[in-house]
Amino acid sequence: MNPSPPTNNPLLATVLSLFIPGAGQFYLRDRRRGIAIFTTAIVSAVLIYWAQDNFRTAVTGGTKMALWALLGCFLVWNIVDAYRRARRQASSDLIGLLLPVLIIYIIGWQVTDVRLDRLVTRFGNALKIWNDIIHPDLFTQDAAGNWLPSENFGYIFGSIANKPASGWLVRLGLVQQDALVPTFQAGKIIETIALGLLSTIFSTILAVPLSFLAARNIMSRVRGGTVIYYVMRTILNIVRAIDTLIWGLIVVLWVGLGSFAGVLALTIHSIAALGKLFSEEVEHIDPGPIEAVTATGANLIQTIRYAVIPQIVPPFLAYTLLRWDINMRSATIVGFVAGGGIGFFVVESLRKAAYNQYAAALWAVAIVVMIVDYVSAKWRERIMVGTTQVASEPPRPFYKSLRTWFYLIVGTAAFVYFWQLCEINLKDLLNPAPTFGQLVRSFLSFNLEPEVTDAVVRQMLITIFQALLATTLGALMAIPFSFLAARNLTGRSRLSIWIYYLTRGMFNLLRSIEAILYVAIFFYWVSFGNFAGMLALAVTSFGLIGKLFSEAIENIDPGPLEAITATGATRLQAIAYGILPQIIPPFISYSIYQWDINVRMATIVGFAGGGGIGWLLYNDYFPFMKYRSAGTAVALIVIVVAVMDFASAKIRERLV
């Protein structure tokens, strides 16, 4: 610490902190600490005050008292801290940190409506739905005892039925008019794949030009470009903060319910997400080659062709593949609101309480998403690492390669097929329903009446707490498992390799299904509401955090471990000093990252009965055309998500 001038008066510091929390520390020139204490005290007080009326146990008042008491303890700690610091005595940060955390979690526990008793008393329901999950409606036995795909299998994956021949077959003279030909009828999961692919293609095409407008290094060279840059960045951030499903609510009013609405919702969100990633990539290109190519006398077009494009194509492709993976996941749920895809099927089967059909859909989603996840990751790896050519032969031009033509033809055919499957009709974009005009007009004239703002803020806070609790729960459960899924620690025995693959497989399976799809399970188990939504979020978080944690463990540097072992330390000491310091920062960083993701996800779990702000939008504002209130809710979501995004990025930057 800096040598403090002798004016440090312990009494004054103590008195200052007594009246204004943190003021004593501020006076002692520890400004950051002072501000942190002051903010913490104010935020805790406001939260407790707010939460008082939102307790389910408000009648008992016990928790209320406990919370105020904890806050009191924090204030006392703050006074003691000021006194001890003024006298240059050691003061423990731990208590000061622990008390607010305790307050936050107690409030979170209350407002998310955590009811552990229900997990036990309604365990029978859990068993029932578990039974459905392991017996999905995919296969049936016929009279002779042969296993056959069930009708539900056909709905999900596709079936072959005799249908009147389509026009082009007749015109080619292959079959006669009105003849019945076996036709493949795509199931809902095929439709989901189509949604994911088409939205990725559309959003990539649209995001590329936008990304140049949102790249600072490009726009700063153009007159008035900086203004365009800021406008573009703001628009991208707003659009990105609104989840695909919320876009779904909006676009169904534009083009009507159906697959096309799904594609549109996915595309809109994805353009903004890709636009941001692409523009950051454009900003990070190496200016060296541009300079070198300019120096050879190349003109602007040539410079872009030879110095810019080779640099951005591989990362753009990699981001597109990443987005394909994400869009595929979103495509499985966009049907909750927009129609189209497996999400729509899930809603229908839940409405019929056909849980074995729902279970079948979950399995289908898991399989498809895991495959896409794997393919996308491998492909990205290949692009970023690049093929190490050692051949001294010049590569064959692409148009002479048979494989290229094969991919081109198959790709085009698939594109046309998917286009028809998704019933893409661009004309619909020009003929929105009359209510859409109303929506657009009302959306930006926010409804700021107290009852609306009260409800919106309240549900938003619940959403944030849901995300916090889900992240904590997911992370706590993931920690022990992540050690089992870290290859460098599991050892070489056959058993441990099995454990490794099983744990990894579990993580991949659980994270392949979006939280909103899990809500139904907990809906059935603990009844609908914030608790169910929180648990659903926790399951997906568990899978994702588990994967990230285990990779973090695998990436540790073995050097320190070796060095500490060499000092004669025991195995336990070696772990404590060689491994823990290396994994704690990434663990915290990933948990914060997951909280950020969970806040976004928590805004939509309400669509399936999981509580939070999504519940308000889906069950109250949109069905009753309260678009002004909806606008208020969405605006708050945008603000919260943007702040979380910014804050989590800043904190993680500091940690790593």
Next chain:
Amino acid sequence: MLRVEHLTKVYPNGTRALKDVSFQVEDGEFMAVIGLSGSGKSTLLRCINRLIEPTAGKVIWDDIDITAVPASQMRQVRRQIGMIFQQFNLVKRSSVMTNVLSGRLGYVSPYQSLFNYFSPADHQRALDNLEQLGLADKAHVRADSLSGGQQQRVGIARALMQEPKLILADEPVASLDPVLAHSILKYLEQMNKERQITVVCSLHFLDLVHRYATRAIALKDGQLVFQGLPKEIDDAQFKAIYGQEAERVSIV
């Protein structure tokens, strides 16, 4: 002949990188530019081919005032001036061949080059240049799979594709280890002698200047503080250029 007259560069942030610099370079010379980091060497080289627009002054080359050439004709000027960079400035993901061929961009039709089309003659020229630099077998590997010294040789091959009369080399060996530094400078010397290409090269180490340059200029805080033969840089001169604290160091 290259004549630089009263060249001044003031950056938008107010930094005066060059202050009234004048000197001239005869055809066929190997001119070294020395000075501390930040003394204006890079700015000077980039003002010659107008990668950076000078604020005032003239650069006259073969009786053409480069500073007055309209943007539409800069292509004709730049293609005769090759440039080599400290960080090599290759497109790392493109092949060595594509990098070398990009040195022809100032000559070929912009539309054909969009489709990566270069004439067979250009391909042959590229192979010949790579051959001369000892990289014939590396033509079709990606640029980032080469070592630093090899990458800089690709940079030289790219500059040679322009069939330049002048090569500007901005700290071409500052990112390489001493042995490689000599190898790169020997190639430059070879081009200078065999092809009569004038070389203007900024360098850090004085002994490299003594070994390769035919003449030298020195910059300090954007001002020309020395002009003459390398051997004329005595201890007093040295202190004037590099400051009183400086010690002479040498490399291999």
